[in-house]
Amino acid sequence: MIDENRVLPSGVAADVALAEVRGLRAGDRPTHGGRLFAYVYDPAVPGLDELTAAAHRESAHVNGLDPTAFPSLLAMENALVAAAGRVLGAGPGTTAPDVVGSVTSGGTESLILAVKTARDAHPEIAAPRIVVPSSAHAAFAKAAHYLRVALDVVPVSPDTLRPDPAAMAAAIRPETVLVACSAPSYAHGVVDPVAEIAAAAAEAGVRCHVDACFGGWTLPYLRRLGEPVPPFDFAVPGVTSISVDLHKYAYAPKGVSVLLHRDATLRAPQYFAYADWPGYTMINPVIASTRSGGPIAAAYATVRHLGDDGYLRLAAVTRDAVAGLADAVRAVDGLRLMAEPESTVVCFTATAGGPDLFVLVDELTARGWHTQPQLSYAGLPASVHLTVTAAVAPRVAEFGPDLAEAVAAALAAGPVRLPAELAALVGALTPEALTPELVLGLAAALGLGSGSGTGPLPERMALVNTLLDVAPPSLRERLLVEFVGLLQRPAWGSDG
Numbered sequence: 001m002i003d004e005n006r007v008l009p010s011g012v013a014a015d016v017a018l019a020e021v022r023g024l025r026a027g028d029r030p031t032h033g034g035r036l037f038a039y040v041y042d043p044a045v046p047g048l049d050e051l052t053a054a055a056h057r058e059s060a061h062v063n064g065l066d067p068t069a070f071p072s073l074l075a076m077e078n079a080l081v082a083a084a085g086r087v088l089g090a091g092p093g094t095t096a097p098d099v100v101g102s103v104t105s106g107g108t109e110s111l112i113l114a115v116k117t118a119r120d121a122h123p124e125i126a127a128p129r130i131v132v133p134s135s136a137h138a139a140f141a142k143a144a145h146y147l148r149v150a151l152d153v154v155p156v157s158p159d160t161l162r163p164d165p166a167a168m169a170a171a172i173r174p175e176t177v178l179v180a181c182s183a184p185s186y187a188h189g190v191v192d193p194v195a196e197i198a199a200a201a202a203e204a205g206v207r208c209h210v211d212a213c214f215g216g217w218t219l220p221y222l223r224r225l226g227e228p229v230p231p232f233d234f235a236v237p238g239v240t241s242i243s244v245d246l247h248k249y250a251y252a253p254k255g256v257s258v259l260l261h262r263d264a265t266l267r268a269p270q271y272f273a274y275a276d277w278p279g280y281t282m283i284n285p286v287i288a289s290t291r292s293g294g295p296i297a298a299a300y301a302t303v304r305h306l307g308d309d310g311y312l313r314l315a316a317v318t319r320d321a322v323a324g325l326a327d328a329v330r331a332v333d334g335l336r337l338m339a340e341p342e343s344t345v346v347c348f349t350a351t352a353g354g355p356d357l358f359v360l361v362d363e364l365t366a367r368g369w370h371t372q373p374q375l376s377y378a379g380l381p382a383s384v385h386l387t388v389t390a391a392v393a394p395r396v397a398e399f400g401p402d403l404a405e406a407v408a409a410a411l412a413a414g415p416v417r418l419p420a421e422l423a424a425l426v427g428a429l430t431p432e433a434l435t436p437e438l439v440l441g442l443a444a445a446l447g448l449g450s451g452s453g454t455g456p457l458p459e460r461m462a463l464v465n466t467l468l469d470v471a472p473p474s475l476r477e478r479l480l481v482e483f484v485g486l487l488q489r490p491a492w493g494s495d496g
């Protein structure tokens with residue numbers, strides 16, 4: 001632990017500061033090694049981390065605020081946009097020769113900008129709306145919230161986990177400025193019926209955004225490897241914009257996504273310009289103004305180093321890992337896949353009489369496998385999500401036996417029983433009724449922030465997840481905001 005109050009008072013030697021960072025990092029989940037199935041994307045390519053660190057260092061102090069002052073950044077951004085366009089069916093000789101784009105800080109920023117651009121293309125619409133499937137990434141809801149755009153959510157089928165294109169079409173209203181879909185969705189890794197949805201949007205004269213943030217850099221390579229990937233990119237008529245995150249399956253370090261538009265006219269409302277003050281005229285294509293060149297240079301070096309052949313090879317390795325993990329799930333009684341894998345996600349749930357999934361997640365964690373629990377939602381059961389990257393491949397053989405063992409342990413332990421008073425409390429609680437005292441009491445009852453685990457969370461999370469699972473989404477949001485708020489405050493008081 002570091003004493004937060006000692007960070008500023010007097011400087012320390014560089015090696016001391018670095019040792020502190022390293023000491024803190026030791027408590028994190030493992031970013032490398034193929035045992036963490038969310039948050040990180042590891043190609044396990046020797047030397048890549050050293051390359052990206054060096055590239056980042058070269059450009060860390062370069063400012064993307066003004067592309068004329070730092071043409072190096074302009075050149076790298078244009079190269080990344082061109083590469084993303086190529087991967088996604090655009091460029092010379094395609095049906096989308098005029099694609100343009102911007103480099104953003106991540107998928108959420110790309111989606112916020114896609115919504116903003118669509119909204120600002122229609123200043124005459126006083127109360128704009130967007131249509132998304134319920135499986136669309138939460139960043140669309142964030143965009144709608146930030147931009148005061150109404151969100152029309154079309155449920156996905158519990159069987160296919162996709163929206164019905166006719167229902168998407170029916171949800172389009174005169175005020176709709178954007179229709180969105182995923183290729184693939186994050187939660188289950190399925191590709192929406194993009195061609196039908198884009199056709200409906202085009203017929204209504206509405207923009208269609210394909211959120212390929214997660215899998216946009218692997219689906220084309222999986223297709224080249226012979227997988228049956230449905231059309232989802234600029235080859236599909238009616239698709240007006242696509243987002244793809246380089247910090248996901250392009251395997252770049254964090255902080256880089258690309259937002260592409262079919263042409264410059266469609267992109268125009270994305271820019272913000274302001275000259276009505278005494279300082280420099282601000283021209284921003286993205287949300288941030290000052291931007292570090294570090295992540296962009298690191299992404300550029302990654303894409304140049306791995307290249308088309310590298311991505312094809314990594315996609316093949318990942319595909320095999322996905323198949324191996326899916327087989328491991330199929331081999332265990334009590335589990336079933338939520339969907340047959342069609343991208344790089346393996347997502348499973350429990351069958352009747354199967355294990356408590358939240359206990360299973362804890363049992364897997366205890367065996368060094370860090371999976372992501374997903375709460376039940378609108379008729380979809382709770383599930384376990386595995387984002388699979390190339391680094392997982394050498395681990396696949398170890399996963400199957402550990403999964404079987406973890407399921408047996410979870411069955412032996414039995415399901416989590418919420419203490420009656422907690423169940424009653426959550427059953428009666430509304431977000432508005434949450435007081436600071438109630439939050440503190442709940443956090444204590446759940447062991448949050450108590451330091452009983454190695455970090456701010458208890459070692460076993462099944463109780464917390466069970467409680468959240470019985471709460472409606474609005475209460476989940478409020479509880480988690482409060483819990484995270486409790487963690488995100490400095491430890492004032494021990495000055496010395």
Ligand SMILES: Cc1ncc(COP(=O)(O)O)c(C=O)c1O
Pocket residue numbers: 105106107108109111137139182184185186211212213214215245257
């Ligand atoms: C499909 C999809 N869209 C958007 C995002 C948001 O990306 P970010 O976390 O980079 O903001 C994600 C992240 O997982 C995603 O999977």
